[in-house]
Amino acid sequence: MTPENLALLLAERDADRYSLHARYLNEQMVRVLQTIGFDREYRRGQGQYLYDRADDRYLDLLSGFGVFALGRNHPTVRDTLKAVLDSDLPNLVQLDVSTLAGILAERLLKYTPYLDKVFFANSGAESVEAALKFARGATGRDGLVYCGHAFHGLSYGALSVNGDGIFRNGFGSLLPGCTEVPFNDLAALEQALASRTQAAFIVEPIQGKGVVVPDDNYLRDALALCRKYGTIFIADEIQTGLGRTGRFLACEHWGVEPDMVLLSKSLSGGHVPVGAVLTRKAIFDKVFDRMDRAVVHGSTFSKNDLAMAAGLATLNVIENEKLVENAARMGTRLIKAFEGMAERYELVKEVRGKGLMIGLEFGAPRSLKLKASWNLLETANSGLFCQLIVIPLLKEHHILTQVAGHASHTIKLLPPLIINDEDCAWIERSFDAVIADAHRVPGAVWSLGKTLVENAMRARAARA
DSSP states (O other), X not given: OOHHHHHHHHHHHGGGHHHHHHHHSOHHHHHHHHHHTOOOOEEXXXXXXXXXXXXXXXXXXXXXXXXXXXXXTOHHHHHHHHHHHHTTOOTTOSSSOOHHHHHHHHHHHHSOTTOOEEEEESSHHHXXXXXXXXXXXXXXXXXXXXXXXXXXXXXXXXXXXXOOHHHHTTSOOOOTTEEEEOTTOHHHHHHHHTTSOEEEEEEOSSBTTTTBOOOTTHHHHHHHHHHHHTOEEEEEOTTTTTTTTXXXXXXXXXXXXXXXXXXXXXXXXXXXXXXEEEEOHHHHHHHSOSGGGTTSSOOTTTTXXXXXXXXXXXXXXXXXXXXXXXXXXXXXXXXXHHHHHHHHOTTEEEEEEETTEEEEEEOOOXXXXXXXXXXXXXXXXTTXXXXXXXXXXXXHHOEEOEESSTTOOEEEEOOOTTOOHHHHHHHHHHHHHHHHHHTSSSSHHHHHHHHHHHHHHHHHHHHO
16 A cells, blocks of 8 residues: 555545444444544644644643653654664564664663663553563562552453453453552551562552552552562553653652563654563563573564664653653643642542642532532442533543543543643643533533433443
8 A cells, every 4th residue: 555545545434433443343432432522533643732624723631541742743753763664674583683672771771770671562561461470480479469449451461450340340260369459558568468479569650540649658668568578569650651750750759669660651652562671680580591481471573673763762852852851840830720729619629640640639519509410420420520521621622631540530631741831821721611610500511411411321221
C-alpha cells in the first residue's frame, strides 16, 4: 500500500469507524462512547491538542492513559523513526545484539545509578510479567504482595496482582501465592512479608486508580521491610515515571531506590510500544546465570530498532525541553487552583497528586437539595456523578478527561507534559464553570444526571 492509497483509504472509510468497531472489535466500547457523547471523530492530533471533523480544537488531559507525555506526533520522535526506516538497519537478527538497545539501556540507567541491568519488553504489562518472573527466579520464592486498588496490567501475571475485582472477576484461577495488602498500611505489609516466602512487593509510587498519594514515610519504610525479610521491592513507574510527577521517577519524591523499576507508556514517544525493567545485577544474574539459560526469558519484538529509537528520542525531548521541570511547575499551578475550588465548592472533597498526575475527588454534599440529587445518582450507579463533570467538560469546553477508575468519585488529569500557562487557564476556567453548574439544583447538569440514571436503570434491567 502506498502513502497515497493509505490516505485515500482513511478518507473513504473514516465515517465507518464506529460501525467497523461495533461489528469487528469491541461493540460495548462503542456503546459507551455514544452513550456519553464521546464519539467525536477526531481527525488529527498535534501536541496536547486533538482536532475533530470540523477542525475544532480539544485539550487532551487523558494523553492516551499517559502515553503522550510529549504530546502527539512530536517532530523529534517522528523524524528519528523516519531516519531508522531509511537506514536499512539489520533489525531483530536475534542471534546478534542491538546497538540501539545497548545505548537506550545505558541512557536509562544514568537516571537510576543504583540499578545495573535492563530488560526490554513490548508493553507495561509485559514488563510487569518479566519483573514478577525475575523476582521468583532470583529469590526461589513464590509469594507476591500487591496493594488494594492497584493496577499493573491485564495479562494473567499482572492481573494476579491487580487490586480491582472488576478486572479480575470472570477469568478463572490466577497466579497462586499472591497476597493483597492495603496501600499505605505498613503493619499489613510486614505481616505479609514476615513469613519470608514473598518473592516481591510490587507497588505504584502513586496509585493510578484514584491518584492515591502515599504517606511520606510509606515507600521508604516499605523498602526497609523488604530488605528485612529478603523481598524484592518493585516500583511500577509505568504511569508515574519519565517526568510525570515532576521528578524523573516518582520514587525520587521520597528518596527511595527500588530493586526494580518498571517503565513504559511515555517511553514510546507515542509511536512504538516499549517497556523496560531496570533491575539490580544480582537479580538479573540469578535469572540469566549460565550460557544455556541466555534465552530463558525474552520477547521477539522487544528490542526492535524502532522502539529503541523512539525511547532514545523521547529521553532527548524530555531533557532538551525540560519537561520534568515543566510538569512540576504546571502541576503546582493546577493543584493550587483546584484546592481553591475545594474551598469554594462543597462537592469537591479532595485534591491529590504530584506534577501532572492530579486527582480531583468529589464527595457527598452537605446541603439538602444537592444531597438528594447525589443520593439518586449513587443509588443508580456508584461513581456516576463524575460523568456530570466529564461530559460537559468535553461537550461545552472541549476538554477530554476521565474518571480515575470503576465506581470512582475521582477525575484524573494526566495531560501531556508540554502544556503551558494558556492551557492551565483553559483547564481552570472550564472546571470552575462546570463545578459551579453542578451546584445549581435544578440545572442542566442534574438534568443530564437524570438521563444517566435512566440509562443505568435500563441497562440494569436488560442484564437482569
